[in-house]
Amino acid sequence: xxxxxxxxxxxxxxxxxxxxxxxxxxxxxxxxxxxxxxxxxxxxxxxxxxxxxxxxxxxxxxxxxxxxxxxxxxxxxxxxxxxxxxxxxxxxxxxxxxxxxxxxxxxxxxxxxxxxxxxxxxxxxxxxxxxxxxxxxxxxxxxxxxxxxxxxxxxxxxxxxxxxxxxxxxxxxxxxxxxxxxxxxxxxxxxxxxxxxxxxxxxxxxxxxxxxxxxxxxxxxxxxxxxxxxxxxxxxxxxxxxxxxxxxxxxxxxxxxxxxxxxxxxxxxxxxxxxxxxxxxxxxxxxxxxxxxxxxxxxxxxxxxxxxxxxxxxxx
Amino acid sequence: xxxxxxxxxxxxxxxxxxxxxxxxxxxxxxxxxxxxxxxxxxxxxxxxxxxxxxxxxxxxxxxxxxxxxxxxxxxxxxxxxxxxxxxxxxxxxxxxxxxxxxxxxxxxxxxxxxxxxxxxxxxxxxxxxxxxxxxxxxxxxxxxxxxxxxxxxxxxxxxxxxxxxxxxxxxxxxxxxxxxxxxxxxxxxxxxxxxxxxxxxxxxxxxxxxxxxxxxxxxxxxxxxxxxxxxxxxxxxxxxxxxxxxxxxxxxxxxxxxxxxxxxxxxxxxxxxx
Numbered sequence: 265x266x267x268x269x270x271x272x273x274x275x276x277x278x279x280x281x282x283x284x285x286x287x288x289x290x291x292x293x294x295x296x297x298x299x300x301x302x303x304x305x306x307x308x309x310x311x312x313x314x315x316x317x318x319x320x321x322x323x324x325x326x327x328x329x330x331x332x333x334x335x336x337x338x339x340x341x342x343x344x345x346x347x348x349x350x351x352x353x354x355x356x357x358x359x360x361x362x363x364x365x366x367x368x369x370x371x372x373x374x375x376x377x378x379x380x381x382x383x384x385x386x387x388x389x390x391x392x393x394x395x396x397x398x399x400x401x402x403x404x405x406x407x408x409x410x411x412x413x414x415x416x417x418x419x420x421x422x423x424x425x426x427x428x429x430x431x432x433x434x435x436x437x438x439x440x441x442x443x444x445x446x447x448x449x450x451x452x453x454x455x456x457x458x459x460x461x462x463x464x465x466x467x468x469x470x471x472x473x474x475x476x477x478x479x480x481x482x483x484x485x486x487x488x489x490x491x492x493x494x495x496x497x498x499x500x501x502x503x504x505x506x507x508x509x510x511x512x513x514x515x516x517x518x519x520x521x522x523x524x525x526x527x528x529x530x531x532x533x534x535x536x537x538x539x540x541x542x543x544x545x546x547x548x549x550x551x552x553x554x555x556x557x558x559x560x561x562x563x564x565x566x567x568x569x570x571x572x573x574x575x576x577x578x579x580x
Numbered sequence: 581x582x583x584x585x586x587x588x589x590x591x592x593x594x595x596x597x598x599x600x601x602x603x604x605x606x607x608x609x610x611x612x613x614x615x616x617x618x619x620x621x622x623x624x625x626x627x628x629x630x631x632x633x634x635x636x637x638x639x640x641x642x643x644x645x646x647x648x649x650x651x652x653x654x655x656x657x658x659x660x661x662x663x664x665x666x667x668x669x670x671x672x673x674x675x676x677x678x679x680x681x682x683x684x685x686x687x688x689x690x691x692x693x694x695x696x697x698x699x700x701x702x703x704x705x706x707x708x709x710x711x712x713x714x715x716x717x718x719x720x721x722x723x724x725x726x727x728x729x730x731x732x733x734x735x736x737x738x739x740x741x742x743x744x745x746x747x748x749x750x751x752x753x754x755x756x757x758x759x760x761x762x763x764x765x766x767x768x769x770x771x772x773x774x775x776x777x778x779x780x781x782x783x784x785x786x787x788x789x790x791x792x793x794x795x796x797x798x799x800x801x802x803x804x805x806x807x808x809x810x811x812x813x814x815x816x817x818x819x820x821x822x823x824x825x826x827x828x829x830x831x832x833x834x835x836x837x838x839x840x841x842x843x844x845x846x847x848x849x850x851x852x853x854x
Binding site for chain 2: 388389391392393394436437438439452453454457482485498499500501502504506508
């Protein structure tokens with residue numbers, strides 16, 4: 265929860281104003297995909313007028329894990345924690361302006377699906393073999409925000425910060441793992457899990473868990489939840505990150521940061537026109553397809569600049 | 581540009597050692613002990629009796645050169661079916677030891693022999709006995725994570741466990757893993773329906789066994805030749821029948837070696853000895 269009276273943390277360098285100095289896997293991923301995409305998202309702060317449904321559902325489902333774990337840690341049994349979590353889900357998906365339930369076009373990512381996913385998941389995993397780590401303060405290790413110094417200096421001389429939010433630290437078979445929840449409508453095949461190695465986010469989380477949380481982690485477990493109209497399916501897979509792989513990721517990330525700095529210094533953010541059709545198509549594809557002189561008006565028509573992605577702000 | 585003389589194959593043996601149950605794979609390791617190698621054994625089969633017996637008889641002064649860890653999962657009977665009793669840790673413990681050979685003795689002392697991949701190839705052999713049971717341990721581990729311990733694996737479970745096994749083989753095969761390596765394996769006979777059966781290392785599924793051989797520079801086979809009183813245990817270095825073997829020093833090594841001394845002889849030839 266952010267306090268609106270506090271100033272928003274600055275994430276850009278004082279000497280090179282458009283060079284980001286606090287990164288996360290999302291912003292780094294944007295830059296790696298396409299500098300132009302990154303520019304629109306992170307420098308000009310365009311966001312779609314309507315939050316994409318997969319993102320909204322994912323945020324709600326992630327939050328439900330925290331709600332359940334908090335209630336369990338406070339002393340409620342499984343049924344009590346589950347009831348409270350369902351009550352939370354019903355409450356958060358009620359539109360108070362219209363006095364109607366939230367009913368998106370895709371029923372796989374709607375209110376009923378959210379509640380069903382919560383109930384099915386925790387009924388299945390009420391005795392989860394991957395136990396949530398309890399931190400020294402007695403709180404469950406869920407939704408852990410982190411910041412760590414990265415071996416790349418800003419033009420002002422300070423180290424870059426890498427930030428993020430780890431969904432959960434778990435103890436599985438006497439090893440500590442990062443667990444990351446992923447909801448999808450795709451089937452949880454080997455190919456789906458292959459998509460997480462290599463992967464920017466999993467590599468960062470593996471690194472962060474070892475550096476920030478002072479605990480030797482074995483890697484990351486991807487907690488896959490497939491959403492269907494009448495059911496969910498759960499499958500977990502490992503995203504191992506041996507030390508040489510993490511070292512390689514660090515080196516590669518330094519190169520990407522160097523590229524980002526060059527783009528910022530030159531104020532030039534080229535399109536990667538091989539990425540336009542990836543991931544179902546870039547949201548700016550119709551913008552970049554236009555002549556540069558008309559892009560601004562199209563951006564204003566379809567996007568808003570009301571919110572800014574800031575890796576330093578903990579996720580609400 | 582590297583020189584052939586310094587190619588890792590001159591210093592490191594990475595061997596797949598096949599054989600049916602009872603063919604003498606584990607006992608054959610004693611020849612390496614006698615030749616002065618230290619053995620670091622991951623015992624997934626819980627079957628080191630033959631090695632220990634031969635070692636006591638033939639190299640009693642070298643018993644301390646065997647480091648081993650028996651890695652089995654506790655089982656219990658539930659509903660007439662054997663299911664893991666608690667978290668199955670055999671596979672994860674094995675992977676930890678392949679990363680760093682560190683453990684606690686029964687007396688509570690911590691022994692740390694360092695990064696396993698940095699052990700000296702001139703005098704060390706890491707042994708995984710066997711790929712078959714290591715693979716089963718990986719599947720148990722995956723099933724437990726999914727909350728389906730003891731249940732019939734689903735196709736995704738097989739896939740995940742196979743990825744883990746193949747990932748381990750890739751690491752062990754890399755030049756970064758410096759000590760010699762022997763992985764023993766039983767034989768699985770796999771073939772197309774109506775087609776010829778071929779013998780492959782016994783591991784998970786049907787797609788992984790044919791791929792295993794590529795992660796080794798040598799594949800030898802322990803078997804019994806002949807029957808009855810004239811039966812002889814040998815190590816075969818050249819393909820015979822439906823099991824494909826691999827021998828990069830075929831010009832030097834006989835087609836058959838005696839089981840009692842064969843591994844040590846092979847190592848000597850493979851490392852440039854005469």
